[in-house]
Amino acid sequence: MTTSTAGGDDTVSGVPIVLDEVSKVYPGQERPAVDRVSLELPAGRTTVFVGPSGCGKTTTMRMINRLIEPTSGTITIDGRDNRDLDADTLRRSIGYAIQASGLFPHMTVAQNVGTVPRLLKWKKARIADRVDQMLELVGLDPGDYRGRYPAQLSGGQQQRVGVARALAADPPVLLMDEPFGAVDPITRASLQDELIRLQDELHKTIVFVTHDFNEAVRLGDRIAVLGPGSSVLQFDSPEAILANPADATVAGFIGDDAALKTLTLRRVGDVGLGQATTARESESPAEFAARVRSSSDEWAVVLDDSGRPLRWVRGDRVAQMPDLRSGGQPVVGTVTVDATLQEALDGLLSTASATTVVVDRDGAYRGTIGIDDLVGELRRIHHSHNDQGDPA
Amino acid sequence: MTATAGRPTARGVSARLLVQPLLILVAAGGVLWWAFSGELDDTQRASLNAASLTQRTLEHIQITVAVVAIVVAVAVPLGILLTRRRTRFLAPVAIGIANIGQAAPAIGLIVLLFLATNRTGFWIGVLPVAVYSLLPVLRNTIVGIRNVDPALIDAARGQGMTTGRVLRTVELPLAVPFILAGLRTTLVLAVGTATLCFLVDAGGLGIFIDTGYRLQDHTTLVVGSVLAVALALFVDWLGGVGEVLFNQRGLR
Numbered sequence: 001m002t003t004s005t006a007g008g009d010d011t012v013s014g015v016p017i018v019l020d021e022v023s024k025v026y027p028g029q030e031r032p033a034v035d036r037v038s039l040e041l042p043a044g045r046t047t048v049f050v051g052p053s054g055c056g057k058t059t060t061m062r063m064i065n066r067l068i069e070p071t072s073g074t075i076t077i078d079g080r081d082n083r084d085l086d087a088d089t090l091r092r093s094i095g096y097a098i099q100a101s102g103l104f105p106h107m108t109v110a111q112n113v114g115t116v117p118r119l120l121k122w123k124k125a126r127i128a129d130r131v132d133q134m135l136e137l138v139g140l141d142p143g144d145y146r147g148r149y150p151a152q153l154s155g156g157q158q159q160r161v162g163v164a165r166a167l168a169a170d171p172p173v174l175l176m177d178e179p180f181g182a183v184d185p186i187t188r189a190s191l192q193d194e195l196i197r198l199q200d201e202l203h204k205t206i207v208f209v210t211h212d213f214n215e216a217v218r219l220g221d222r223i224a225v226l227g228p229g230s231s232v233l234q235f236d237s238p239e240a241i242l243a244n245p246a247d248a249t250v251a252g253f254i255g256d257d258a259a260l261k262t263l264t265l266r267r268v269g270d271v272g273l274g275q276a277t278t279a280r281e282s283e284s285p286a287e288f289a290a291r292v293r294s295s296s297d298e299w300a301v302v303l304d305d306s307g308r309p310l311r312w313v314r315g316d317r318v319a320q321m322p323d324l325r326s327g328g329q330p331v332v333g334t335v336t337v338d339a340t341l342q343e344a345l346d347g348l349l350s351t352a353s354a355t356t357v358v359v360d361r362d363g364a365y366r367g368t369i370g371i372d373d374l375v376g377e378l379r380r381i382h383h384s385h386n387d388q389g390d391p392a
Numbered sequence: 393m394t395a396t397a398g399r400p401t402a403r404g405v406s407a408r409l410l411v412q413p414l415l416i417l418v419a420a421g422g423v424l425w426w427a428f429s430g431e432l433d434d435t436q437r438a439s440l441n442a443a444s445l446t447q448r449t450l451e452h453i454q455i456t457v458a459v460v461a462i463v464v465a466v467a468v469p470l471g472i473l474l475t476r477r478r479t480r481f482l483a484p485v486a487i488g489i490a491n492i493g494q495a496a497p498a499i500g501l502i503v504l505l506f507l508a509t510n511r512t513g514f515w516i517g518v519l520p521v522a523v524y525s526l527l528p529v530l531r532n533t534i535v536g537i538r539n540v541d542p543a544l545i546d547a548a549r550g551q552g553m554t555t556g557r558v559l560r561t562v563e564l565p566l567a568v569p570f571i572l573a574g575l576r577t578t579l580v581l582a583v584g585t586a587t588l589c590f591l592v593d594a595g596g597l598g599i600f601i602d603t604g605y606r607l608q609d610h611t612t613l614v615v616g617s618v619l620a621v622a623l624a625l626f627v628d629w630l631g632g633v634g635e636v637l638f639n640q641r642g643l644r
Contacts, residue, residue, distance in 0.1 A: 067550055092552030102547030106565050115551050165551070175550075 014044035014205030015078035015172045017064060022073035024059055033059050035229035036073065041222070043078075044203040048220035050210055050253075056230030061175055061209050065094045077173060092119055095166035095174035095204070100182040101158040103150040109135070109161050110146035116169040134164040139194065156187035163195070167202070176208045180215070192218055213253055217242070217261050225250050239265050243385035260342060262381060263374065268344050269337030271377050273358055273367025276301045281310060281324045289319040301357060302328060307364035309334065309357045334359045337366060341377060344369050409636065412629045416622050423618040427611050439603050439612055445619075451595030452586050452623060455518055459582040460575070462522040463529050467578075468571065471533025472559065483534060490527040498524040498585040506592050517586070517594025525581035532574030536567025569639050576631030583624045597623065 018041070024034040034056045041047045049057040062068040064075055066087045075082045082090055103112050110131045117127045132142035138160040150158055159179060166174055180188045192215065199206060210216055216223045217238045225233045225241065227249060234246035242262045245251040254261065277300040279288040292300045292315040302311045302324050311328035313321070321327050333351035335344045337360055347356050348371060355370035427440060474483040493501070501520035506512060540563050548558045587598035600616025603609065 065550060067546070088552050088554050090552075091550060096547070096550035098543060098547055098550070100543060102543050102550075104544060104548070104562060115548075115553075119552050119557075 013170070013172050014203055016043040017041040017078075017173065017205060017207070018076045019060070019064075020074045020076070022060070022063060022070050022075060024056070024063060024068060025071045032071070032229055034063070034070075035231060037230050037232060039224060039232060039235060041205060041207060043205050045221040046199055046206040046208055046219055047222045047224060048208045048210060048216040049224050049226055050213055050216040050220075051226035051230075051233075052253075053211055055226050055228055057209050057211075057226045058177055060226070060230045061177060061207050064173070064207060065091045065096060065175055067091075092116055092169065093171050093173070095169075095171040097159075097162045097166040097174070097176045097179045099178045101150070101155075101162035101179075103158055103161055103165070105150050107149075108146065109140075109148050109150070109153070112150070112161060113146075113165045113168050115165055116171075120169055130168060131164075134168050135161075137167070137198065138164045140164075154187075155183045156191060159183060159187075159191055160194070163198070167198075167204075172205060174204045174206045176206060178210055179208075181210070181212075188215075195219060213255065214261065217264060225253060239381055240385045243382045259378060260345075262378060263342035263345060264340045266341045266377060266381075267337065268335055268339045268341060268358055268369060269366075271341070271369070271373060273369055274355070274373060276357075276368050277315075278303055278309075278365060279324060280305055280307075283324060285318055285321040285324055288324065292318050299355075301331065301365065301368075303365050309359065309365045331357050334363075335369065336361060341374055345371075345374055348374075406636070409629065409632050412625060412632070416625050416629065419618055419625075420622040423615055423622075427615050430611070432611070435607065436609060436611060439600065439609075440615060445615075448595060448597050448599055449619065449623065452583070452597045452620070455514070455521065455586040455589055455594060455596055456579065456583045456627060458514075458518045459522045459525060459586070460579060462518070463526050463578050463582075464575070466522075467526050467529035467574075468533050471530050471571075472537065472564075474534055475537040475563075487527075487531060487534070490530050493523040494525075494527045496524075499588050499591070502588055502591055512593040514594045516592040517589030517596075521582055521585045521589065524585055525578045528574040528577035528581070529571065530574075532570040533567060536570025537563050539570065540566045569635070572631070572635045572638060576628060576635065579627045579631050580624055583627045584620070587620050 019037055019039045021036045021038055022034060023032050023036050025032045037060055039047075049061060051057045059068055063070045064077070064082065066082060077094075085093075103109075104115075110128070113131045113134050114127045117130055122130070131146060135142040135145055140157065140160055145153075145157070145161075150161070153161065162179060163176075166176070180191050183191065196219065208216075208219055220238055222235065223238050223241055224235045225246075227233045234241055234250050239262065241250065242254060242258045242265070245254055245258070251258075277288075277292050277295045277297050279291070279300070279302055281302050281304060288300070295315075297315050299312050300315055300318065301309050302313055304310050309331040311330055313324075313328035317327075333347045333353070334357045335347045337358060339347075344356070344358075348354070348369075354372075355368050358366045358369050360366050424445075432440065470486065473479050474486055498521060501524055502517065505516055505520050509516060544562055544566075545558055548562045549555075553561070586596050587601060589596045590598035590602050597616050597620045600612050601620070604611070604613025604616055
């Protein structure tokens with residue numbers, strides 16, 4: 001390692017991007033492709049441009065790295081006009097990942113990932129180090145993959161290499177144009193999770209273009225819902241947009257399942273969990289019965305000695321039990337604290353119960369969550385966004 | 393997908409590349425053995441001997457090499473130029489002119505250049521043959537570069553490559569298979585047409601064919617023709633080897 005500029009630390013490395021009255025009119029076309037768009041994209045956050053095809057969202061993104069030059073208006077990156085530098089130099093400081101990866105088929109994975117460092121004239125050894133580091137970052141074993149050609153990779157692996165290439169020179173800004181549009185749904189979901197994990201680590205300013213609202217909700221800290229001419233229909237957090245769509249067009253774009261989508265935004269660990277009365281199976285039933293009686297719970301939970309939930313027992317039966325090592329009903333359908341509320345709901349529905357046990361990553365008891373908790377959380381989200389007034 | 397689909401054709405190609413030189417050796421060796429094992433009269437011995445055979449073959453190769461050098465030096469840069477944004481519109485015009493060059497009989501081009509310059513010699517033979525065999529490389533350079541996926545060029549530009557660098561590191565390498573295929577056609581055209589260069593005293597194996605025809609000397613005529621064919625096949629084989637060696641890995 002020759003310098004300390006390479007990424008990997010937890011500080012916010014992103015910078016803010018401001019679009020001010022940006023327009024693009026193509027010669028011979030009456031209507032502007034992008035019509036006086038103003039947006040402030042926060043530093044170190046993922047902003048998703050979402051909208052129907054042809055609404056100008058890609059054009060808007062491509063004006064940031066000047067693959068398309070705006071007809072009027074200004075774009076500043078970290079306070080500097082993006083026309084201060086020549087376009088090629090500017091682009092070397094902005095990561096760029098596109099649909100179907102855009103990897104060069106005649107270059108190895110290592111050569112592809114090293115594209116921008118080579119343009120920046122890094123030393124060979126530093127590029128090689130960086131390539132290995134980036135491949136590890138996106139979950140590909142460097143020894144196995146660096147010498148392969150793109151044709152020898154699956155679609156998902158190609159996308160990972162595409163992301164590694166975009167990040168190789170540690171740019172503060174990353175532009176992603178439907179990067180996961182050409183892979184199957186399962187691979188797409190895992191790539192999305194991977195991007196969330198990367199962003200938690202790297203804190204880049206990411207501009208992500210998609211026409212898939214679910215993807216926008218999943219990835220975006222902020223979502224810009226764009227209409228014709230790239231007009232900003234709504235620009236807010238996913239929660240706020242789901243809770244309070246600005247108009248009928250946005251509501252139509254969200255679809256009928258706004259509430260279900262809202263449940264994907266919160267993790268089980270983020271909400272207040274219920275607490276059942278619990279006992280280790282080595283404890284005496286009498287003492288447990290006393291505790292249960294005082295809590296007046298209908299059901300209680302027996303844990304094993306390392307704190308993992310074993311069985312539900314009825315509160316009024318505990319007193320008659322000889323010991324806690326048998327009896328009751330096994331605990332099924334537990335959810336982890338990392339699960340989304342939507343997954344918790346699915347768990348509840350699939351076991352046809354009103355309450356389920358929440359465990360931490362090691363499987364130890366953390367609390368309970370029920371239908372009522374989910375409804376309460378949804379109500380809270382709705383109220384908080386409706387009270388804040390109209391964001392549009 | 394690419395790896396498995398590539399294998400059978402690769403095997404077919406390498407089999408052909410092994411068999412072809414054997415056929416060439418049999419044809420060339422056979423015709424020489426046939427000519428020299430029989431009785432040759434004095435005039436035949438004057439034209440058909442080791443020294444003249446070597447010299448004419450070398451001349452023929454020189455003509456071919458010169459033609460190919462000219463074609464590569466002219467057609468590849470011209471092809472690149474005709475795919476650039478500002479000059480793209482000229483491509484049909486240039487292809488049209490090159491088409492005329494190839495459609496006109498090579499013998500006509502040679503005679504026309506002789507009449508226009510009133511000179512003979514090596515270059516008066518080489519230049520018309522070069523014009524005649526320019527088209528395949530020119531057309532394939534243009535097709536090869538146009539064939540590059542626009543998304544790759546977008547990705548390259550988006551990473552911050554200059555247009556020149558995109559050309560050198562993305563467009564040209566990806567066009568190489570096309571250019572090599574064109575070059576192979578050009579080689580075969582050039583080596584075949586070079587048999588006409590004797591008309592302007594540029595030498596080559598055509599001299600044996602001419603002599604044999606004029607003197608009604610069957611042996612000389614056959615030796616000249618078979619050697620010209622063998623040389624054409626050999627050059628085609630070289631082109632095939634070149635395609636295997638120089639094509640980009642990862643593309644097959």
